[in-house]
Amino acid sequence: xxxxxxxxxxxxxxxxxxxxxxxxxxxxxxxxxxxxxxxxxxxxxxxxxxxxxxxxxxxxxxxxxxxxxxxxxxxxxxxxxxxxxxxxxxxxxxxxxxxxxxxxxxxxxxxxxxxxxxxxxxxxxxxxxxxxxxxxxxxxxxxxxxxxxxxxxxxxxxxxxxxxxxxxxxxxxxxxxxxxxxxxxxxxxxxxxxxxxxxxxxxxxxxxxxxxxxxxxxxxxxxxxxxxxxxxxxxxxxxxxxxxxxxxxxxxxxxxxxxxxxxxxxxxxxxxxxxxx
Amino acid sequence: xxxxxxxxxxxxxxxxxxxxxxxxxxxxxxxxxxxxxxxxxxxxxxxxxxxxxxxxxxxxxxxxxxxxxxxxxxxxxxxxxxxxxxxxxxxxxxxxxxxxxxxxxxxxxxxxxxxxxxxxxxxxxxxxxxxxxxxxxxxxxxxxxxxxxxxxxxxxxxxxxxxxxxxxxxxxxxxxxxxxxxxxxxxxxxxxxxxxxxxxxxxxxxxxxxxxxxxxxxxxxxxxxxxxxxxxxxxxxxxxxxxxxxxxxxxxxxxxxxxxxxxxxxxxxxxxxxxxxxxxxxxxxxxxxxxxxxxxxxxxxxxxxxxxxxxxxxx
Ligand SMILES: Cc1ncc(C[n+]2csc(CCOP(=O)(O)OP(=O)(O)O)c2C)c(N)n1
Numbered sequence: 001x002x003x004x005x006x007x008x009x010x011x012x013x014x015x016x017x018x019x020x021x022x023x024x025x026x027x028x029x030x031x032x033x034x035x036x037x038x039x040x041x042x043x044x045x046x047x048x049x050x051x052x053x054x055x056x057x058x059x060x061x062x063x064x065x066x067x068x069x070x071x072x073x074x075x076x077x078x079x080x081x082x083x084x085x086x087x088x089x090x091x092x093x094x095x096x097x098x099x100x101x102x103x104x105x106x107x108x109x110x111x112x113x114x115x116x117x118x119x120x121x122x123x124x125x126x127x128x129x130x131x132x133x134x135x136x137x138x139x140x141x142x143x144x145x146x147x148x149x150x151x152x153x154x155x156x157x158x159x160x161x162x163x164x165x166x167x168x169x170x171x172x173x174x175x176x177x178x179x180x181x182x183x184x185x186x187x188x189x190x191x192x193x194x195x196x197x198x199x200x201x202x203x204x205x206x207x208x209x210x211x212x213x214x215x216x217x218x219x220x221x222x223x224x225x226x227x228x229x230x231x232x233x234x235x236x237x238x239x240x241x242x243x244x245x246x247x248x249x250x251x252x253x254x255x256x257x258x259x260x261x262x263x264x265x266x267x268x269x270x271x272x273x274x275x276x277x
Numbered sequence: 278x279x280x281x282x283x284x285x286x287x288x289x290x291x292x293x294x295x296x297x298x299x300x301x302x303x304x305x306x307x308x309x310x311x312x313x314x315x316x317x318x319x320x321x322x323x324x325x326x327x328x329x330x331x332x333x334x335x336x337x338x339x340x341x342x343x344x345x346x347x348x349x350x351x352x353x354x355x356x357x358x359x360x361x362x363x364x365x366x367x368x369x370x371x372x373x374x375x376x377x378x379x380x381x382x383x384x385x386x387x388x389x390x391x392x393x394x395x396x397x398x399x400x401x402x403x404x405x406x407x408x409x410x411x412x413x414x415x416x417x418x419x420x421x422x423x424x425x426x427x428x429x430x431x432x433x434x435x436x437x438x439x440x441x442x443x444x445x446x447x448x449x450x451x452x453x454x455x456x457x458x459x460x461x462x463x464x465x466x467x468x469x470x471x472x473x474x475x476x477x478x479x480x481x482x483x484x485x486x487x488x489x490x491x492x493x494x495x496x497x498x499x500x501x502x503x504x505x506x507x508x509x510x511x512x513x514x515x516x517x518x519x520x521x522x523x524x525x526x527x528x529x530x531x532x533x534x535x536x537x538x539x540x541x542x543x544x545x546x547x548x549x550x551x552x553x554x555x556x557x558x559x560x561x562x563x564x565x566x567x568x569x570x571x572x573x574x575x576x577x578x579x580x581x582x583x584x585x586x587x588x589x590x591x592x
């Protein structure tokens with residue numbers, strides 16, 4: 001396994017910061033969106049879209065591309081920002097998010113937005129769909145790897161575990177699930193609403209290799225993504241411990257910031273914090 | 278017109294209903310603050326069950342409550358009940374368990390979250406279920422009036438609740454009965470039959486049409502199933518032309534139910550206002566999304582004129 005350079009780590013961390021600012025700005029401008037879960041995935045998205053994924057913005061439907069499904073589709077502000085910076089569409093388009101006739105829907109829409117692999121918004125679908133992509137890759141002798149980014153609250157849904165069973169049965173080593181384990185869902189803390197623990201054991205029991213990381217530590221993210229590619233006998237679940245609302249002190253760990261836009265004053269404060277001022 | 282919130286009315290009335298009836302329990306799948314069952318949760322924490330993001334499991338758990346003689350109110354977004362259709366068909370409708378399914382964020386009222394979150398086929402699917410009663414209140418007052426009846430009603434019910442704050446159509450003297458349509462205003466030339474948030478748009482259209490010399494009868498259908506067929510037949514006989522108006526796909530919803538009823542009883546020209554067999558999209562506000570997808574007051578007016586002309590052509 002290669003050791004990632006300090007330079008790369010710094011660049012990706014800068015990008016994560018940029019994605020946070022962009023996502024929050026989009027949510028603020030629209031007056032709608034999901035700040036908490038958009039902020040918690042910034043490093044993961046930066047690592048995937050600006051280093052790890054084999055994708056080509058010039059050929060969004062390139063057959064050999066790695067597949068990425070944002071199963072927790074409500075966090076799409078961060079995904080849209082990443083796609084724009086990666087060149088899938090002009091950055092200015094981010095300002096149209098959610099307008100009538102915009103290519104950027106309230107939740108990801110594969111038919112409207114280049115780079116969006118699958119339409120999502122209602123939770124739970126990603127893993128089973130990912131399993132289908134991986135089974136197809138096997139049949140077609142293709143080398144793409146499939147990544148599915150899940151919410152922890154999302155992991156309460158039964159269908160998620162149906163997908164996990166399939167991935168386990170077929171030993172889909174070309175599938176990596178990443179769980180954004182921020183322990184907050186819409187109505188409150190995950191451990192109160194519907195506990196998931198023992199969570200690592202659950203994934204293991206479903207025949208996944210499990211890697212636990214700090215989901216805001218870029219090196220750990222990159223290493224875990226690399227490690228998953230070295231596991232050839234089973235699918236991998238990366239359990240990324242994260243903070244909902246990461247980077248904005250008054251949003252951190254607060255369910256009340258799950259699906260609410262900041263006002264002007266709050267946005268100014270949040271932006272200053274994100275810029276480290 | 279004064280505006281008020283369906284979901285606030287729902288949340289508060291649910292507390293009143295549960296105060297009177299200790300058998301009422303509330304289940305929700307991690308959208309309590311969205312659909313406003315949080316009033317109930319505060320008042321009756323021991324009868325409140327937030328099961329997290331597991332809609333299918335929640336419906337079946339509610340079925341268990343019902344089998345034990347309790348009255349479970351099951352809460353999630355209307356669009357998410359689609360995920361639980363088989364549970365509803367087999368364990369709620371077929372087994373005829375006393376489960377109350379409350380579909381929040383109905384229609385396109387969750388304008389900001391887009392087509393995944395819109396619910397434009399719920400009436401079609403729920404209406405097709407034998408044994409299931411389907412209710413769609415027109416405003417906050419009607420929510421308040423209907424909810425106690427839904428609780429008392431012996432059998433499964435699906436109730437549609439909008440996320441929107443919309444103009445109040447009725448006052449506190451408004452009388453409702455499950456299965457009975459409401460004559461909101463009488464008229465001779467065309468009948469506008471609306472449900473849910475579209476009833477106030479029907480009234481707006483009727484006002485404009487009356488200035489143009491077309492007199493509209495306006496009916497509110499808050500119970501889509503069982504449909505008040507006799508009121509619809511009476512309206513067809515009286516005005517000879519009908520427009521259905523709903524915040525739903527024109528396939529399978531109120532308009533389809535009316536077409537079925539008229540076809541059986543008294544065919545007259547019918548125009549259907551609703552979403553024309555397409556997914557909508559995300560918008561910045563609710564009203565402009567309705568307008569954009571064929572549910573503008575202007576669309577009702579045009580449809581009324583078409584129905585009126587077709588009637589004259591027939592004679
Ligand atoms: C199946 C389903 N149920 C409910 C919702 C409404 N909803 C949107 S986000 C959310 C909470 C998600 O929590 P989590 O998966 O932990 O995401 P995160 O905390 O990362 O935002 C809920 C309940 C939904 N989108 N899909």
